[in-house]
Structures are given as structure tokens and as C-alpha cells.
Amino acid sequence: MTYTLLIADLHLISGEVDKTNLFVKFCQQQASKVDQLFILGDLFNTWLGDDLSINTYPSVISALKNLSNTTKIFIISGNRDFLLGDEFTQQTGCILLKTPYLLETNNKDYVLIHGDELCTDDEQYQQLKSVLQHPITRFIFLHLPQKIRLKLSGQLRKKSIEAQQYKSHEIMNINQHTADKLMQKYPNADLIHGHTHQQNTHHGEQYTRFVLGDWEVDQGNAIQIDNALNYLEIR
Numbered sequence: 001m002t003y004t005l006l007i008a009d010l011h012l013i014s015g016e017v018d019k020t021n022l023f024v025k026f027c028q029q030q031a032s033k034v035d036q037l038f039i040l041g042d043l044f045n046t047w048l049g050d051d052l053s054i055n056t057y058p059s060v061i062s063a064l065k066n067l068s069n070t071t072k073i074f075i076i077s078g079n080r081d082f083l084l085g086d087e088f089t090q091q092t093g094c095i096l097l098k099t100p101y102l103l104e105t106n107n108k109d110y111v112l113i114h115g116d117e118l119c120t121d122d123e124q125y126q127q128l129k130s131v132l133q134h135p136i137t138r139f140i141f142l143h144l145p146q147k148i149r150l151k152l153s154g155q156l157r158k159k160s161i162e163a164q165q166y167k168s169h170e171i172m173n174i175n176q177h178t179a180d181k182l183m184q185k186y187p188n189a190d191l192i193h194g195h196t197h198q199q200n201t202h203h204g205e206q207y208t209r210f211v212l213g214d215w216e217v218d219q220g221n222a223i224q225i226d227n228a229l230n231y232l233e234i235r
């Protein structure tokens with residue numbers, strides 16, 4: 001049997017020691033005992049390019065690298081860390097996935113996404129996303145001097161402001177019709193996503209939608225899949 005863990009929305013901030021330590025401990029303990037770990041986006045609260053951000057998360061990078069010796073690590077990038085790139089995957093041994101990704105297990109198949117693509121009620125957000133995540137924007141941004149990138153992202157401001165910001169911005173819900181339309185393409189699968197920070201299980205007629213929660217400094221959550229699917233509390 002294959003043992004799988006899934007997590008999302010850690011929103012790790014460089015210098016925020018407690019949550020980083022919680023994640024490092026999770027890598028050393030629970031995650032090292034399973035076959036594969038899927039991180040469904042926003043592991044990092046900001047990622048400004050591998051050249052700039054790898055150095056700001058040294059303990060996370062080495063925890064992932066060590067974990068990759070025992071466990072396959074698959075990452076779907078989120079709206080916060082969509083700039084994760086080749087240098088990151090080389091240094092950590094993680095594998096970046098394109099979404100939607102179909103995870104096939106013994107009993108059930110699961111569609112894996114970050115989740116923001118389902119928040120179509122927020123038209124402004126979707127417009128901004130299509131600009132920010134466009135390959136041309138990406139190229140230009142990654143070629144800006146590091147200082148300018150830091151300035152643009154607001155990272156030069158206080159970390160506490162950064163930590164508060166994401167909460168108000170990301171608490172939005174998914175559009176049911178958009179989710180149903182996606183899942184019509186996968187008639188026998190269930191859906192697992194994060195992004196909304198609203199951990200829950202929604203049983204629909206056609207499929208079940210499992211939502212991962214975000215992580216607090218002293219508590220995280222995960223989904224474990226073996227013979228069954230269960231939520232785990234991480235402390």
C-alpha cells in the first residue's frame with residue numbers, strides 16, 4: 001500500500017521561527033514515514049524567485065532535502081509561491097506538478113489543485129492572477145534587481161504586517177459551478193484543495209470536496225490517505 005500525506009497553505013515566513021520549526025518537525029516525523037507528500041500550494045508566504053528566496057528559508061530547504069531521501073515530495077505552487085523554479089527543485093529534490101493533477105490510489109482517484117482557480121466570483125483577483133502569472137510578467141519580474149523585487153512585494157515592511165495581510169486577502173470561497181465543471185472531466189474522482197483556509201469536507205452528489213486548512217504557528221493539519229482518507233492534526 002502507498003501512504004500519502006497532503007498539506008497546504010503553511011504560508012511560511014522567513015524568520016518566523018515557530019511555524020518553521022513545526023514544519024521541520026513534521027518533515028522529520030510524520031512525513032518521513034510515508035511514501036509521498038503533496039504540498040498543495042502556498043508553502044511559502046512569498047517567493048520572489050529562487051535566486052532571492054532560497055537563501056531566506058535555509059531550514060525549510062534543508063528539511064525538504066533531507067525528507068526527499070525517504071519520501072517523494074510533490075509541490076503544486078500556490079498564488080503566493082507561483083515563482084518556485086528549477087533551482088528550488090534541484091536543491092530540495094521536490095517535484096513541481098502541473099495542475100489539475102490526478103492522484104490515483106488503491107480505492108479512489110483525487111484531483112489535486114491549489115484552489116484559487118475555483119474562486120471565480122472574485123473577478124478582480126482572477127484578472128490580477130492572469131497578469132501576474134503570465135510567462136512574460138514572470139520573465140520580467142525575475143530579471144529585476146533583487147532590491148526592486150523586495151520593494152515591490154512589500155517585504156521591506158515589517159514581517160508582522162506581511163503575516164496579517166494574507167489572511168484577509170485569502171478568505172474567500174469557491175464557486176460551486178466552477179468546481180462542478182472541473183470535476184465533470186473526472187467522473188470517478190474526488191477533489192482535494194487548499195487556499196480558502198476553510199478546512200472542511202463537502203459531500204456532493206457527484207464527488208466529495210476535501211479542503212485542507214492553513215497552518216498556525218503551533219498547529220497544522222494534513223490529510224492522510226492509505227486505505228481510507230483522514231484528517232490529521234499536526235502539533
Ligand SMILES: [Mn+2]
Binds near residue numbers: 079116170
Ligand atoms: Mn493561496
